[in-house]
Amino acid sequence: MAQIPGEPMNVLLMAYGTPYRQEEIEPYYTDIRRGRPPSPELLAELAERYHLIGRSPLSEITYAQAVRLEAALNATLPLYPQPFQSSPGPRVRGPARVYLGTKHWHPFIAEAVQAMAQDGVKQAVGIVAAPHFSSRSIAEYREKVEKALAELGHPFRFRLVEAYPDHPGYIQALAHRVLEQVWRLREPGRALFLFTAHSIPEKSAQDGVYQAQVRTTAERVAQKLGLAHWDTAWQSAGRTPEPWIGPDVNERLEEAAAQGYQEVVVTAVGFPSDHLEVFYDLDYEAQNTAARLGLRLLRTRSLNADPDYIEVLRDLVVREWNAFELPKAETAGQHG
Template sequence: MNVLLMAYGTPYRREEIEPYYTDIRRGRPPSPELLAELEERYHQIGRSPLSEITFAQAIRLEAALNAALPLFPEPLRASPGPRVRGPARVYVGTKHWHPFIAEAVQAMAEDGVERAVGIVAAPHFSNRSIAEYRQKVEEALAKLGRPFEFRLVEAYPDHPGYIEALTNRVLEQLWRLREPRAALFLFTAHSIPEKSAGDGVYQAQVRATAEGVARRLGLLHWDVAWQSAGRTPEPWIGPDVNERLERAAAQGFSEVVVTAVGFPSDHLEVFYDLDYEAQNTAARLGLRLLRTRSLNADPDYIGVLRDLVLREWASFPVLERSR
């Protein structure tokens, strides 16, 4: 079994921020003002742990898959050597920095992979997220002459394990509230341009996730808000989380719990947009703002990834001998 785990990617050093940002902007270098703004955001949070978390997810997912699969589906014909290797291998490819998705696909081809399942550490489908990851994989495969079959887990907004993991993290904050039944619970995801969200699929999936958690906990007051809109002149879907906090204060709420359901891992847009910017907005408004911890590489989230990969792998036709 071969798995390509994909994530957004993040730079490791300050000098990498500009080429990273240029890749995000589809090859257009950022203006000095935009570059300075992004550099300041990284300075404010210290450092994004996204790469470390992604590799931890890959290591733990590989271990979880190998724990669930038979180590040797065929009788041994010789000693396997000093290290026992399971049948599952997890590769990492990121969208905007090293190891790029194309680099991961190249490594898989060199390893003789015949078929693979891809999964993105993002639960909701949109043309600006999952669709772009698929496109990058397909382009890499085409360039190499399509050396292996590939199938992608496209979304998992209402996976029971995912909903349960989020519910448990909201519950942790529920106990910290002074008046739980009077608090507002906001569920956030990355905003995308309105022109990319015209079919409403992305918004509906994010709301389905929020509704699943709200139903499990019997939340009286909850809503969906958006964050991390790009610096472009085109309109992006809203309301922005800071705008929603403004309205929450006007509605008489004094406590708000924010859960970044669109971001399984801690990274720049969680630390800066929520822990810094939204916290400053809340303080100005006199709101008490609590954020639930991220899923990261915790065992419950790894269990979700394992289940999704196993399901997708099972959709391949049976081969006499598969890797």
């Protein structure tokens, strides 16, 4: 393990972020729109969505992920890589620290990077609670970290887990949750299984990497469970004039009804955590579409901060940390 002597494993866990209170919705939406305030109509629409779902639990879930990831790392990493030279004192610090930063609300990624620098971090691994890479998702998280590091004079080295669409533990966790819904189906062999992720603008998806990764995830789960009928669909397209990738999940439900399906299971593979775009887009809007079409729609429960997903994050972080090379000065010291 490329461990700087005396340096704990430092992790930056990142997620999208969500507002806590009604008055925070407008500045949150403005940040999503890159500093452009939303129109009164758009603001009212978003506020209504929050009102309909009650409240997004994303912040609480992400915090739980951070706490449990740190606990999992500290339970499995060697506490002391070298023999004691002196007493560790009355309070023992664990070998891992997990910091939390979000893309569009507090604690912002820049705030987390600043806290890490103040703590004297020398190297860190970042991971986003999103399994698939695109220029509108993981790439933007990297940009925010790199900008924050540059503004602080690059106080520590940084590596990022970029994607994990086919991680065996991730696929197993999804398959387990899909299987829970299979048990509820009246005719599993005649049902359609839809795997969804966040739509992005077509111009940002021209290389096809994002779509291919989402389909890889869906294919691995389908193969593992022997699903006869499955497909991918997209949700949560932005309110912009430009075209976004599709088909939208509601359009795919229309097609499913026309194809004669009576039961559909939807799994939001692009969203590990419950939040607005799971509760509103799937539990409210898609359910309404399904009811109008006479379809029975079941949704797979999210990964959230469950132990099997935390183990996936732990494994990915440890692998990325092991990819660090020791700084030249440290390497020279080992041979001197």
